[in-house]
Amino acid sequence: MHSQIWVVSTLLISIVLIVLTIVKFKFHPFLALLLASFFVGTMMGMGPLDMVNAIESGIGGTLGFLAAVIGLGTILGK
Structure with missing residues (x-):
């Protein structure tokens, strides 16, 4: 089980990742959400x-x- 700080920090980083990929790198929102979901899955050990x-x-x-x-x-x- 992961600590609460790890889970919350992963959540915040994934939100920043979504915003950056959409606004700065001009990714399609669907692709940005997919990338963030893979990031969260990796960080949670899936x-x-x-x-x-x-x-x-x-x-x-x-x-x-x-x-x-x-x-x-x-x-x-x-």
Whole structure:
């Protein structure tokens, strides 16, 4: 288990990483978020396959929720 200081500092560094990659280096926000998620996974000691599975399930859950909202919105919009 990691100390709270380590977790909070990793969170703050990842936020700075996201902002810098978007604003300074002009990365697409999706790529910046992906890079930051790999950074957090590495800093928390996750293996490469665990990171890919966690990111995949997170993106899948979000897109599944958005698909339902967009679908209901189009039904109500007619």
